[in-house]
Amino acid sequence: MFGDASQPSAKPSRESSVRLKAAAEGAVLVTGICGRLGKLLARELHRSDTVVGVDRRPFIGRPKDITHHEVDMRRKKMKDIFRGRNIRAVVHVGVLHNPRRSDRERHSWNIVAFQKLLEYMAQYEVPKLVVLSGANVYGPQANNPQFLTEDAPLLGAQHFGGMRDLVELDMLAQSFFWKHPTTDTVILRPCHIVGRVRNAASNYLRLDRPVMIMGFDPMMQIVHEKDVTRAIQLALRPGVRGIFNIRGPGEMPLSHLVRKAGGRPRVLPSPLARLALDQLWRLRLSNFPSQELDHLRYVCMVDDTRAREELGYEPIHSIDRALRDLRRVRYLR
Amino acid sequence: MTCQPLCGKWACPCLVSRFLIDGSSLLLHDGGMSQRGSIVPFAGWRRPRLLGDSHWRAALRSVGDRVVRIAEEVVGQDIDARIAGIRTHPNEVGHDPFGFDPETSRYALAMAGLLHRRYFRTQVFGIERIPEGRVLIVANHSGQLPIDAVLIACALMLDANPPRFPRSMVETWTAELPFISTLYPRLGQVVGSPENARRLLRQEESLIVFPEGAKGISKTFDQRYQLTDFGLGFVRLALETNTPIVPVAVIGGEEQYPSIADFKPLAKLLRMPAFPVMPQLFFGMIAPLPTKYRLYFGEPFRFAGDPDDEDSAVEEKVWLVKSTIQSMVNRGLRERKGVFI
Numbered sequence: 001m002f003g004d005a006s007q008p009s010a011k012p013s014r015e016s017s018v019r020l021k022a023a024a025e026g027a028v029l030v031t032g033i034c035g036r037l038g039k040l041l042a043r044e045l046h047r048s049d050t051v052v053g054v055d056r057r058p059f060i061g062r063p064k065d066i067t068h069h070e071v072d073m074r075r076k077k078m079k080d081i082f083r084g085r086n087i088r089a090v091v092h093v094g095v096l097h098n099p100r101r102s103d104r105e106r107h108s109w110n111i112v113a114f115q116k117l118l119e120y121m122a123q124y125e126v127p128k129l130v131v132l133s134g135a136n137v138y139g140p141q142a143n144n145p146q147f148l149t150e151d152a153p154l155l156g157a158q159h160f161g162g163m164r165d166l167v168e169l170d171m172l173a174q175s176f177f178w179k180h181p182t183t184d185t186v187i188l189r190p191c192h193i194v195g196r197v198r199n200a201a202s203n204y205l206r207l208d209r210p211v212m213i214m215g216f217d218p219m220m221q222i223v224h225e226k227d228v229t230r231a232i233q234l235a236l237r238p239g240v241r242g243i244f245n246i247r248g249p250g251e252m253p254l255s256h257l258v259r260k261a262g263g264r265p266r267v268l269p270s271p272l273a274r275l276a277l278d279q280l281w282r283l284r285l286s287n288f289p290s291q292e293l294d295h296l297r298y299v300c301m302v303d304d305t306r307a308r309e310e311l312g313y314e315p316i317h318s319i320d321r322a323l324r325d326l327r328r329v330r331y332l333r
Numbered sequence: 334m335t336c337q338p339l340c341g342k343w344a345c346p347c348l349v350s351r352f353l354i355d356g357s358s359l360l361l362h363d364g365g366m367s368q369r370g371s372i373v374p375f376a377g378w379r380r381p382r383l384l385g386d387s388h389w390r391a392a393l394r395s396v397g398d399r400v401v402r403i404a405e406e407v408v409g410q411d412i413d414a415r416i417a418g419i420r421t422h423p424n425e426v427g428h429d430p431f432g433f434d435p436e437t438s439r440y441a442l443a444m445a446g447l448l449h450r451r452y453f454r455t456q457v458f459g460i461e462r463i464p465e466g467r468v469l470i471v472a473n474h475s476g477q478l479p480i481d482a483v484l485i486a487c488a489l490m491l492d493a494n495p496p497r498f499p500r501s502m503v504e505t506w507t508a509e510l511p512f513i514s515t516l517y518p519r520l521g522q523v524v525g526s527p528e529n530a531r532r533l534l535r536q537e538e539s540l541i542v543f544p545e546g547a548k549g550i551s552k553t554f555d556q557r558y559q560l561t562d563f564g565l566g567f568v569r570l571a572l573e574t575n576t577p578i579v580p581v582a583v584i585g586g587e588e589q590y591p592s593i594a595d596f597k598p599l600a601k602l603l604r605m606p607a608f609p610v611m612p613q614l615f616f617g618m619i620a621p622l623p624t625k626y627r628l629y630f631g632e633p634f635r636f637a638g639d640p641d642d643e644d645s646a647v648e649e650k651v652w653l654v655k656s657t658i659q660s661m662v663n664r665g666l667r668e669r670k671g672v673f674i
Contacts (some may be wrong), residue, residue: 142508145528146431215511219432219518250426253434270511298508319426 026086027052028236029126031073031117032094033066034059036197037132040331041093041229042066049236054081055094073113082124089128089236090121095169097199099162099289110165111172118176121183128184130235131173132228135191135221135245137166140300146219147303150189150243160291174243186235188228190246191302194322195225196331200292205261206326211273212265216297217255223248224317224325231313240311245302248322249315254296261323270297397440404443408450408491412442415490419498422536431500431533432518441520442490448480449487452623453585457488459630462579463497467534468633469571469578470499470541473560473658474549475586476621477609484626485541485581500533501541502526527570534574542567544651551607553595557587558666560659568650573640577633580654582661584629588672589621624672629661 028045032038033053039061045051046066053059053068062068071077073094081087096109121129138148139156154170156163173187192201201222204210223246231246258265268276273293280286307313325331405412416435424430449455463470470489475481486499502525508514523529533540543549544563552561571578592609600608613622634657636650 142514143505143524143526145526145532146523147528147532149528213511215513215515217515219428219430250424250428251430252426252428253432256428297514 026050026088027067029054029081029087029090031055031090031092033068035093036195037193037225037228038093040196040225041091041232044226044229044233052081052085052087054078074108074116078116079120082120082126087124087126089130090117090126091130091132091232091236092117092173093132093232095132095166097166099200099292100287103162103165106162106165110169114169114172118172122180126183128186128236128238129173129176130186130188130232131169132232133170133173133187133189134166134193135189135300135302136163136295137170137189138300138302139163140218140294140298142298144299144301146299147301148245149303150245150306159294160289162289162291177241184239184241186241187243188231188235188246189243189302190223190228190231191221191248191300192223193225193228194222194248195325196328197225200288202326203287205258205263205323207263209266210258210263211277211293211296212254212258212267213273213293213296214267214269216270217253218295218297218299219251219301220254220257221247221251221301222257222319222322223315224322227313227315227317230316231307231311234311234313242306242310244307244311244313245304246307246313247302247304247315249318251301252319257319257323260320261326401439401443404446408446410446410491412439412446415496416442418496419490420537421498422538429521431521431523431529433498433521434519437516437519438521442487445483445487446491449484449491453480453484453626454623455484455488455585455626455628457492457628457630460488460493460628462630462632463489463493463539464577464579464633466537467574467576468539469534469567469576470539470581471567471578471654471658472541472543472581472583473558473586473662474543474545475552475557475583477550477590477592477611478621479543479550480589480621481583481586481626482541482543485583485628488628489539497539499541500538502530504547527566530570531574534570534576544655547606551592551595551609552587553609554587554591554593558584558662560655560662563651563655565644565647565651568636568647568654569640571634572636572638572642572647577635578654579633580631580658580661582629582631582658582665583626584662584665584669585624585626585672588624591622622673625669625674627665627669629665631657631661 027050029052030038030042030045031054033042034055034057038053038055039059042051042053043063046063051066053066054071054073055068056070056072058070059066059068069077069081071081092114096106135148137154137156138144138152139154139158139160141155141158154167157167170187173185176183177185193199194202194205227248228246231244234240235244255265270293274290277286277288277290277293281289304313401412416439421429421433470485472481472485482501486501489497489499498521500521500523503517503522505524505526507517508524523533530540544567545561546564548561552559567578570576590609590611590613592611594610596608596610600606634654638646638650
């Protein structure tokens with residue numbers, strides 16, 4: 001269709017230098033562009049860059065200058081996208097978080113597809129990779145220090161098996177650092193992203209009567225989705241590499257956060273909450289696995305000193321703004 | 334007929350639907366029903382908020398305020414002014430990053446102040462020796478319950494001028510206990526980890542440390558006022574962050590809950606560091622004995638050296654601190670006239 005996939009991949013050195021020179025004009029490939037965060041990122045990026053989107057889903061309301069490929073990342077067609085144009089950076093946002101999906105599907109999407117992506121990146125010498133991981137790879141634990149630095153061990157899967165593939169994805173990206181030192185790899189680990197996105201934290205804060213665990217009120221950090229997209233844009237600058245924690249403007253106790261978001265907390269003892277949530281999960285009345293209740297008990301907050309110093313990142317949107325945008329239908333600009 | 338008390342409109346849809354559905358009186362009607370537009374009876378019903386959260390909270394607050402006022406009269410100090418006088422490091426949204434809550438702390442300080450001044454009648458010596466800025470306050474640990482920590486904290490808040498905000502490191506497993514895990518951070522206590530300690534000292538805070546740990550607090554009565562082994566971590570921390578160490582001798586803690594034995598099998602079963610056998614509990618005396626506490630603050634140590642030095646090099650410095658505290662304890666014991674006076 002687009003040519004033989006088994007073509008020799010070695011490129012002459014002259015051509016690669018040409019590619020590096022042309023890097024500034026190259027396109028930015030965004031995976032998972034049809035998710036809410038992906039769309040938001042695309043809308044911010046396409047003003048300054050050529051954006052190529054990859055997703056299984058159709059891109060509804062796509063700006064004209066964004067090229068969208070409706071393909072599965074695991075398919076061969078993915079390689080044609082790399083071959084067909086000059087890609088200057090890959091932003092990997094297409095991480096499957098949905099806990100309802102089977103372990104197998106999540107593994108195949110988050111690990112196998114990502115491995116393929118890394119393979120193509122190495123083959124076509126893409127100079128930049130930005131991976132959106134998350135602070136929950138550190139995992140909420142009783143013995144966590146109040147602020148986790150980037151060097152903290154990734155123990156997110158210790159009590160919650162569903163996190164295994166997300167931790168592995170982070171590790172894969174880390175191993176890419178030394179396997180391909182010519183690529184500037186950036187791993188971003190933001191705290192709970194809140195806004196129009198449909199992740200666990202935002203869904204929780206959207207509830208009228210969110211459950212809280214009796215006797216626990218951990219400090220929480222949230223970050224506005226637009227701050228995350230800005231951090232991704234900052235990470236796309238040439239020369240930036242490393243792992244960066246991303247934090248919002250300040251932290252506050254969970255109860256304050258819930259009340260600010262307009263919810264009235266329903267306080268349950270931990271065993272009861274676990275039991276109830278397990279039953280609701282089984283009956284498909286709730287989409288929160290009971291292991292995630294640990295987030296309501298223990299701290300899992302990050303220290304963003306490195307992002308401030310090396311990335312030049314500073315959160316702009318306030319917590320109030322993030323909580324207001326939870327129920328927003330669209331951004332008007 | 335108009336929907337007079339509400340929206341003042343003729344033939345208001347909410348009025349009609351009300352009558353059609355449950356015929357309830359206009360008095361119960363609220364204007365919001367028309368927007369809700371539900372034809373399901375009781376769809377918009379909400380629990381009457383006569384005893385809602387805010388009422389409970391207001392009632393609790395008035396009780397708490399009264400306690401604070403009583404304490405202020407007994408202690409003879411303005412507790413709110415003391416709390417307002419400490420230096421904290423709030424984040425962008427005005428919360429302490431470690432969860433300190435002045436509202437909760439004023440009640441705690443009021444209660445602790447009563448213990449400090451009236452129950453244990455604490456005498457504080459040499460508190461002016463605590464230097465400005467970051468400081469590690471190292472004390473001997475005793476008394477089965479960490480009342481010594483409470484009293485040192487009280488001394489820093491009520492006796493030091495200007496008041497110093499005492500942070501102390503608590504055991505990790507307290508973060509797993511309901512209510513305790515909420516209460517401790519609100520009072521400014523922090524889960525014990527080197528990262529947290531480093532961060533607090535860099536913020537120029539004062540940190541109370543008991544290097545003896547659980548071994549020290551659960552001593553039996555025959556070993557009273559004999560310091561057990563000190564950990565090395567606090568000296569390494571002081572070297573790393575260039576922090577002065579203030580030694581503190583606490584007298585009076587050992588006699589509050591005399592323990593005659595440590596019932597190890599039960600302690601192991603309950604996963605506790607020790608299970609002290611305290612005779613006073615057999616007589617129904619749950620409260621600690623009202624011993625007289627004396628707190629002696631010593632001259633600060635300022636160490637210099639490599640924080641990653643070998644244990645033997647660090648041990649020397651630890652030994653210096655430990656022997657100073659032990660001699661301060663011995664002197665304090667010689668000077669006191671009795672346990673309760």
